Amino acid sequence: MIDFRLGEEHEVLRKRVEEFARTEVAPVIGELYKRDEFPYELVAEMGRMGLYGLPFDTEFGGTGGDFLGLCLSLEELGRVDTSVAITLSAGVSLGAMPIHRFGTREQKARWMPQLCAGEALSAFGLTEPGGGTDVSGLTTTAVLDGDEWVINGAKSFITNSGTDITRLVTVTAVTGVRADGRQEASTIVVPSGTPGFEVAPKYSKAGWNASDTRGLTFTDCRVPAGNLLGERGRGIAQFLSVLDESRIAISAVGTGVAQGCVDESVRYARERRAFGRNLGANQSVQFKIADMEVRAQSARLAYYQAASKMLRGEPFAKEASVAKLVSSAAAMDNARDATQIFGGYGALNDYPVARFYRDAKVLEIGEGTSEVQRMLIARALGVQAAA
Incomplete structure (x- = not known):
């Protein structure tokens, strides 16, 4: 027999987020939207509620929940406002998830507690100005020079990349050529404020006005070789x-x-x-x-x-x-x-x-x-x- 009812734990979470969206998000989001203003206080409260740590284990600051709990939360937020919902969605599934999934224990210990607490945000640097959906045509490069990666290129439409609490961007870049002649792509963590890493002003958007979306440029940007995320050549x-x-x-x-x-x-x-x-x-x-x-x-x-x-x-x-x-x-x-x-x-x-x-x-x-x-x-x- 198929049962579409949510379990008690998921239903409690859903109702909690529903109330938060109705009583905390709805009264303020209209003005934030008009002013193109990022909802820092709402993000902080979602962090205190444990929403940014929902699908992650407790070892590195998560709440030990699951991905369905995150989705239920996103639906309830989306019923009231998309900007707040997408800020959470990108912060967890695109920002923190690569660190959680592919990072070393040291990388997880460094970044995950802040990300799970909503005290910091991470961005997902894949899309490029001339590529869009065509991720196979990457032009951003990362060359290993001694014990450092030197990154050059640009990214576009990157959510959560330029807020006051953004701490890192995970960048997909070409790191070599494979045996079959195709590009080798890898992912590298670039902390905010790294010399050579510049975040463009916010886009003037038709929608999602209370979320943060920007372009990124990398000009001889150097990060330690240890910032490689996961296995080299497995970026895509x-x-x-x-x-x-x-x-x-x-x-x-x-x-x-x-x-x-x-x-x-x-x-x-x-x-x-x-x-x-x-x-x-x-x-x-x-x-x-x-x-x-x-x-x-x-x-x-x-x-x-x-x-x-x-x-x-x-x-x-x-x-x-x-x-x-x-x-x-x-x-x-x-x-x-x-x-x-x-x-x-x-x-x-x-x-x-x-x-x-x-x-x-x-x-x-x-x-x-x-x-x-x-x-x-x-x-x-x-x-x-x-x-």
Whole structure:
């Protein structure tokens, strides 16, 4: 028998984050969003709640929870605001996870306690200005010079890379040529403030305004040889494995946005009166909201399935891509319908649906575009172009 109910521990966590999002995030996020201001106090509180340490063991400061707990937290945050949710998502699944997964004991002991406590953030330096989705075309290089790596190149669209509490960036760079003539890529930890490492000003973005996203440049940037993360030459494989997990996390954020659009639309349809009756009395509005709820529930089931397979140690890459594709489409479609239900008010930043509409589109692009997810799903099914 299949049981979709959450266990007691997960349900307690979900309710706790739901209350935090409603009572702490919702009252302040609108102004932070308008000012393009990073939510330092909210990040600190999430750290005190243990959210940044959820999927990590207690030896290096984690709470000993699991990845599903992180996803449930991200969904509840996403129901209220995407910027706060993505700050947590990137901080854990892209920032701390590579250190946890591939770092030495010394690297973990140095970085993980601060990252798990939310006192520091780490960023994931993969995407490049001319490459985007094409991670095989890396141009950033790292040359071993004695006992130091010398890094040159640039990265773009890097979340959490320039905050006051960012302590390191894990950079993917070309470190040589393999026997078959292809690039050898490795990952290297670059602490913030390292000479030759420059963080660009924040991007002027259409959405996710209360999150931190920047470009990075490396000019003869030197770090110790011991900052190599994991095995030399395994950089792409390492980050692709991290991305599979991160796609489940971003799916939870998208599900939260989709559900938040339902929440706001139901409330507005009950309260708003037009032509002498509540807006919800109109069948067209009822049908829109019903379709929105279907999308939100479908997205939730998709990421639940992916997370459950991951936790059981089963292959889950296809399910992660399905969840990412379904949830990002649900977020975008629900945001569009919610804005339509709100009418002119849906275009005002005073209303959450305006933020949802601006934020949702990024979910169809970041951490693998919708087109990439379709390609990965087709390949997993055995459908691909002939060699």
